[in-house]
Amino acid sequence: MAFISSGYNPDKPMEDRITDIGPRKFDEFLPPVIKKNFGEWDYHEILEPGILVHVAKSGDKVYTIRCGGARLMTTSHIREMLEIADKHCGGHLRFTTRNNVEFMVDDEAKMKALKEDLASRKFAGGSNKFPIGGTGAGITNIVHTQGWVHCHTPATDASGPVKAVMDDCYEHFTSMDLPAPLRISLACCLNMCGAVHASDIGLVGIHRKPPIIDHSVLDNVCEIPLAVSACPLGAIKPTKTELQGEKVNTVAVNENRCMYCGNCYTMCPALPLADKEGDGIAIMVGGKISNRISEPKFSKVVVAYVPNEPPRWPTLTKTVKNIVEVYSKNARKYERLGDWAERIGWEKFFELTGIPFTHHCIDDFRDPAYYTWRQSTQFKFTSHVK
Amino acid sequence: MATVEYAGKSFEVDEDGFLQRFEDWCPEWVDYVKESEGIKELTEGHQKVIDFLQDYYKKNGIAPMVRILSKVTGYKLKQIYELFPSGPGKGACKMAGLPKPTGCV
Numbered sequence: 001m002a003f004i005s006s007g008y009n010p011d012k013p014m015e016d017r018i019t020d021i022g023p024r025k026f027d028e029f030l031p032p033v034i035k036k037n038f039g040e041w042d043y044h045e046i047l048e049p050g051i052l053v054h055v056a057k058s059g060d061k062v063y064t065i066r067c068g069g070a071r072l073m074t075t076s077h078i079r080e081m082l083e084i085a086d087k088h089c090g091g092h093l094r095f096t097t098r099n100n101v102e103f104m105v106d107d108e109a110k111m112k113a114l115k116e117d118l119a120s121r122k123f124a125g126g127s128n129k130f131p132i133g134g135t136g137a138g139i140t141n142i143v144h145t146q147g148w149v150h151c152h153t154p155a156t157d158a159s160g161p162v163k164a165v166m167d168d169c170y171e172h173f174t175s176m177d178l179p180a181p182l183r184i185s186l187a188c189c190l191n192m193c194g195a196v197h198a199s200d201i202g203l204v205g206i207h208r209k210p211p212i213i214d215h216s217v218l219d220n221v222c223e224i225p226l227a228v229s230a231c232p233l234g235a236i237k238p239t240k241t242e243l244q245g246e247k248v249n250t251v252a253v254n255e256n257r258c259m260y261c262g263n264c265y266t267m268c269p270a271l272p273l274a275d276k277e278g279d280g281i282a283i284m285v286g287g288k289i290s291n292r293i294s295e296p297k298f299s300k301v302v303v304a305y306v307p308n309e310p311p312r313w314p315t316l317t318k319t320v321k322n323i324v325e326v327y328s329k330n331a332r333k334y335e336r337l338g339d340w341a342e343r344i345g346w347e348k349f350f351e352l353t354g355i356p357f358t359h360h361c362i363d364d365f366r367d368p369a370y371y372t373w374r375q376s377t378q379f380k381f382t383s384h385v386k
Numbered sequence: 387m388a389t390v391e392y393a394g395k396s397f398e399v400d401e402d403g404f405l406q407r408f409e410d411w412c413p414e415w416v417d418y419v420k421e422s423e424g425i426k427e428l429t430e431g432h433q434k435v436i437d438f439l440q441d442y443y444k445k446n447g448i449a450p451m452v453r454i455l456s457k458v459t460g461y462k463l464k465q466i467y468e469l470f471p472s473g474p475g476k477g478a479c480k481m482a483g484l485p486k487p488t489g490c491v
Contacts, residue, residue, distance in 0.1 A: 013424035014471060191490070220407045221400075221485050223448040267488045 031092040033062045033106045049174050050132035051115070063111035064104050067118060067130035068141055068166070068173060071099040072149065072159050080121070080129070088114040098141040098183075100134050136176035139169045139324070143185040143195045147205075153262055154188035155205030155279040161313045162186055165203075168317040169324060179331040179340070182324060183288070190261050195289075200337040201320060202284035202299040207260035209278040210253050211271035215241050219249040222268035227251055230263040232365075280307045281316055285323060285349075286338030297338045302350070304360030319355070326353045351382040392418040402476075404486040408443070411483030419481050424471040431469050432481075434459055439482040449475075449484050 009015055027035065037056035044054040052064040081101060085093040088110060094102050103118070105111050121129040134140035142165060145151070147158030165184060172178060185199040189206075196202030218224070228236050228251065235257035241250050251271075253264075260278075265271045283306065287299030302323075306315045323337075330352060331340035341349040350357045363369035387406060390397045393414045398406040403422065405411060416436065420428060438459055442450045452474055456462055461469070470477030475487040 217406075222488070223443075223485060225446065225448045226488070266490070269488065 029092065029094075031062070031090060031104050031106075033060055034104070036060065037062075046136050046176070049138065049176050050135055051111070052135060060106070061108075062104050062106055063108065064102050065111065065114055065118060065132055066096065066100050066102050066134045067132055068128070068134060069095070069099050069101045070159070070163070071141070071144065077129070084114070084117065084130075088117065096134075096141075098134070098143055100141050101130070131170070131174065133174040137178045137180050137182075138174075138176045139172035139178070139182045139184060141173075142166060143183075143199070145186065145188050145193045147188040151188060153191065153266055153274075155190075155207050155262070155274065156188050156281050156308050157310065158186055158188045160311055161203065161281070161316060164311075164313045164317050165320055168321050172324065178324075178328050180334050180336045182327070182337060184320070190263075191266070196284060196287075197298055198287040198289045198296065199299055200285065200288065201323060202287060203316065203320070204282050204284065205279065206282045206305065207262055207273050207275065207279050208305065209273060209275045210255045210258040210260060211262070211265055211273040213250065213253065214270040214272075215243055215248060215250045218251065218268065218270035222270050224249060224251060224268075227264045227268040227271065230267040231258075232261060232263065233257045233259060236264055276308075280305045281313075282306075283316075283319060283323075286341050288336045288338055292336075293334065294336075294339050294342075299338070300346075301361050302353075302355055304358055323353055323355075345380055347380055347382045390418065400486065402480075402486060404480050405483045408483050408485070411440075415483060416481050423477045423481065425469075425477075429469070431461070431465075435461065435466065435469060435474075435478050436482045439478055439484060443482070443484050449479055449487065 007016075027038075030038070037058060037060050040057045042055050042057045044052055046052055047063075050066045052066070054062050054064070056062075081093060082091075085091050085103060089103050089105055092104060094104070096102060103114055105114055115132065118130040118132055119128075123129055142162045144158040144162045145154075147154050147156065147160065149157075149159055165186075166173065169184070172182070182201065183195070183199040184201045184203070185195040186203040187194050187196045187205065190204060192204060196204050224238050228238060230236070235254045236251050237254075239250060239252040240247050242248075251264075251268075253271075260273060262273055265273055282301055283303035284299035284301050287297050288294075289296045303319055306313075306319060309315060327337050327340060330344070331337070335343070344352075363372040387398050387400060390399055395412060395414050397410050397415060397418070400406060403419065405415065416428065420426075425432065435455070438455065439449060442448075442454070450458070452463060455466065455474055463474075466474050466478065470481070472480075475491070479487060
């Protein structure tokens, strides 16, 4: 395609340069009813899954329809949202912190027309473009990362598994039938971009093999001390090796100490470790960030490894679905997954879900590991020694 | 890997234009890169930053932290950006022949 200049002059890059202007101010984009009643809301109700109404002290109402979004989307999809917003909402819409999209209108008749319009839109393959849901005690969108779409350190994909899991849990997106909201998040490596460490169910890509060392380029493309200090277990040390009769600076990896976190590859491109058979997903459960009743919790590893099975990740989706269903059946109202597992005891969690407990789940990282072992005689006998 | 020919020298570079080998660095490299980094004329200030980055890299095997660069050269981050519009990593380190910065950048 021919080059089309935006007016930027590469010969004078600093000329007419605008910088440090920050984002647009949020209130430029508020729907009139939100602007008018800002800070004056009285109460809200969830009318049905995906549909909320907020009532202001002035009596004004705003109806919100929340729709699932794939997060990764084209400009045509965004234009379609804008078309909907133009048609029903005076050109306004918003995205939530879990990447759902919300359309807002100020009366009930408009809401019904909007709902009907949204429900009628499908992709050629049959998927809903704007599935309505994600409110109350159900499963809303999955916070996720880049995966094989764009990142260089993933151990699994993001968009693929998220689509597979949401397809399996779709009924909980469009209903509010769980004891409490259930947050699922996915990160494609242990960097844990996003929310896996504090979600009811966290899915995180892991490696199971140490990095391969490219001695021929390592000293040229890496700052060796950074690679050494990137290792949480001190498994990497600087060393020299002989390569085609030449001494080169490089690193050595103590494979008995390496737990395949991939941090050294993040710092040093000469230490790749992704592996088709080795890589997979660890499943964590029981995290939350709200302060409701119990304090915020980290999620804990309960399944050390499920294999990558593109494109539908059947073992992963089956395991997640099972956890959701067992939690749904057993937990009390308002109990988040972590609250439930801690009340019944983790040995009961493993017994009820039928997840085989393995030694991989026992913490062995530094002094704090000790506090995760049981220093008490209080436990329940379970049938679970498998 | 691409090879750049400039002023009778050849440099092996990656897709971001960083030198593949620190040893390949020579004053011609700076001359070659400066335009793509938005630098018209090389001043004493530029040279001071480049010299310090190279000394530090040879001595420590890593690029200095921004705070160290500022403290030793006496240039505040703002002044470093005035010298190198792309910043200390993409601009100064590239011109000094240091490896490409890594991590979550």
